[in-house]
Amino acid sequence: MEIDLRHPSTIKSGFDLSLDGQEGVTIVGLVNIDDTDEDLYYPLAIVQCGRVRKLAAIINGEAADIEAPDAGAEFHSVFEDLISDIWPEDHVAALTRLFGFNRRSVQRDRISTWLIPGPVVQLLTYVHSRPDRRAFAQMLLVMCEYADLYDDPKKAKAAVLSAVDFFYDDKNQKILRPQSGDPK
Incomplete structure (x- = not known):
């Protein structure tokens, strides 16, 4: 599995992004869930149901939960790269300041298990997409x-x-x- 966090405005046409913003679905990038076809990507969403967040691939207009056991860890790794590129000095302090997170909630195990709210990730992918990101x-x-x-x-x-x-x-x-x- 490969995750590419990116703002929906930077995703080329041909992908169904119509679920973005509906029923707790936030598009946050692209995902390849097929190890046999490295060119097969789907829109990646964070779906929030109550207090639970899950990664999902948008396939044929439906949000399909990503059940891969390493999905959370892969998300954390890519998310860490993204925010370290935005705030190379102290991204944990920046996240806590900007979004009101406590420091514990942005630790590796928490992000891997509970993810980050979709709208927060989408905002950060927007910041990252800017040439003046820092x-x-x-x-x-x-x-x-x-x-x-x-x-x-x-x-x-x-x-x-x-x-x-x-x-x-x-x-x-x-x-x-x-x-x-x-x-x-």
């Missing part, structure tokens, strides 16, 4: 700081937009980001 991920963590400072999301957003306006103001650009040849 900067974007750091910006999300800064947004957490603003969310903590302001009770009102509108005020937090206004503060962030104020920082963007400040940074890109013509007068401040000469000070904040001098062009080559400009005095420092």
